[in-house]
Amino acid sequence: MKVEEKRRCIAAVRVRGISDVRGDIADTLKMLNLHRNCHAVLIDDRPSYLGMLRKAQSYIAWGEVSKETVSLLLKKRGRLIGDKRLTDEYARSIGYKSLDDLAEAVWGLKVEYKRLPNIKPVFRLHPPRKGFKGGIKKSYSMGGSTGYMGEAINSLLKKMI
Secondary structure (H helix, E strand, O other), X not given: OOOOOOOOEEEEXXXXXXXXXXXXXXXXXXXXXXXXXXXXXXXXXXXXXXXXXXXXXXXXXXXXXXXXXXXHHHHHHOEEOOOEEOOHHHHHHOOXXXXXXXXXXXXXXXXXXXXXXXXXXXXXXXXOOOOOOOOOOOEHHHOOOEEEOHHHHHHHHHHHO
């Protein structure tokens, strides 16, 4: 009998640029909607996504995102088609009481963020204040900023919002 594991919400941020990327990795980054540096996406931890994250780990940082960070991302950086901000009116129009309820649904994986109507699937972020810790050419385990970061992705995202 298989034990059902709890799925988690993951944030992936592209930290390296667009030049000199191998073709198969460039295709993987396109499938993740990480077309440019400092773009972020919210995904779940299904095996197909985890495989894509591992393949492109030299160019992205990812980890389990907190509910507060998801709420902050939606309020400050979430955009509708036409570059309009996400508002409580939009959340009410798709069946949620407020933007906080929508953020909780996205974090709890009740709704997939990129499947919401009229929404841009990517968060366009600023470069992090005070720079990337340890540079962008080393993995997080070696003191850099790429690869799996776990809960530390929240501090990186807060520096970039």
